[in-house]
Amino acid sequence: QSANRSIPFKAETIQLLNILIHSLYNDREVFLRELISNASDALTRLNFELLTNREVFEAEAEPKIHIRTYPDEKLLVITDSGIGMNEAELIENLGTIAQSGARSFIQAAQEKNAHLSDIIGQFGVGFYSSFMVAEWIQVTSRSYRIEDSAATWFSEGAGTFNIEPAEYEHRGTQVKIKLKEDAAEFLEEFRLREIIRKHSDFIPYPIYLNEGEEKVNQQTALWRQSPQEVEETQLEDFYRQYTLDFEKPLLHLHMAVDAPLQMYALLFVPANPERNIFSPRKQDGLKLYARKILIQEYTQDLLPKSLRFIQGVVDSEDLPLNVSRESVQSTRLMAQLKKLITNRLIDTFSRLAKEKPEEYAKFWKTYSVFIKEGIATDEEYYEQFMPLLRYHSLKNTTEWISLDDYIESKPVDQQKIYYILGDDERSIINSPHLEVYKKRNLDVLLFTDPVDPFVLMRAKKYKDIELVNAATEKLDASESQAEDAEQEKPETQEKIHTVISRMKTVLGEKISDVRVTHQLVQSPARLIDAEGALTPELQRVYKMMDK
């Protein structure tokens, strides 16, 4: 058995500790959130172990987190009955920066020194954040493995930490903090309660405080409550604790389904699709529980790839608990869950569009690129995504219209949906291609998004109505027989021929042909693609891929 050893921290850790120890920062309370979240992770990992392994030290111990204060000694002690750590794990986990958030933190702190407090406040820095309030920290732990013995980690947050064997009877981890003189507030019960309710209310294990018999946190799996009973603020709190995104989500969806299978889901559309670098969510995907036990942290098979911006939790009674994480993907049940969730999400988007067009406009601004990606790439769902499309049109450049709006307001005898491709609305509206549409009072959708041509590669029809490029469609501008008769006169024909041959001579090699058209109203000429050329849609697709 090794005796007391002193081990230097990694250079990065020292840097981080320096920043934290010397920060004058009045939202230091977040350190408790970090310790509780570590305890909760440790309990979840133990639960998962217990699914397949009963050879666990103190297998029957109650899963819980206990916080105790010793005002005379200025000690704050957080204990959990989680998975625990042996000596090697203490060194590995608390001696280096494992957590990517911490590394990003150092970077951010160096970049914008002035806003250090914002960075600490909003983003978790993990275990080390306790050094904001600690003179020293002692971590004593005993692993769930029966053969492992207990060990203690100790540090004052300077260059080194100490490791030594310990006597500790229970499974799990005890974090003992000697509070700094100016951190006495964290010995007061009401203050601790307040912090726990604010940051850790939805931790799925009971948190006890001193000798209190009642847990401090609500602990409820919010998604398992009936959606009617859950309040808006609870949802917002949950979302904030889940993502550390301080902006309100654009939208939430709470599902409680009994048939054809049992499941709960609580899903959010973030205001912004990019996770901030400090978010506890490190990858895309939903958190998957089976009967309240976490099966998989990032489950990507529950949503079409294009809806990867969705955040949240799915919980099903029907998933077998003993599934290995690898086999979760392949079960038929997962496919059913995906279908249920996706259909309800698409439904929710459509309802938002109908009931709150202004909020849908916000959604569309941020997420149109994802929906369009879904139409271009998702075999299974592209048709369901299409009603979500919104465009401006020749007749309406201020409001978003859907393909359904377009169909509803078009003349009955118009058999097609017209669109035109371009880089910006102002210039395509003045395109000579549209003159005939203006004259005949037909509307044309303006496809100005660089990804629209990709959408069109797949979306050739909507509700059996063909989508047609206005620039290549042959529509006749003349409305009366008188106009036609005028065109037919030999004098007119002769003049036209003279003009055509002159144009051919002047333009020479630059063009392949000059033809008469009846589609122009004001412009004398327009450019079209040569016979057999790539369609304008494909030309744009290639142009984009070339970049």
Ligand code: ADP
């Ligand atoms: P993170 O939680 O993001 O991994 P932390 O700095 O909070 O980063 O913790 C570092 C590591 O220390 C954790 O990943 C975990 O392995 C270990 N750890 C911390 N607290 C506990 C605990 N209470 N029980 C078991 N392991 C813990």
Ligand code: MG
């Ligand atoms: Mg942590």
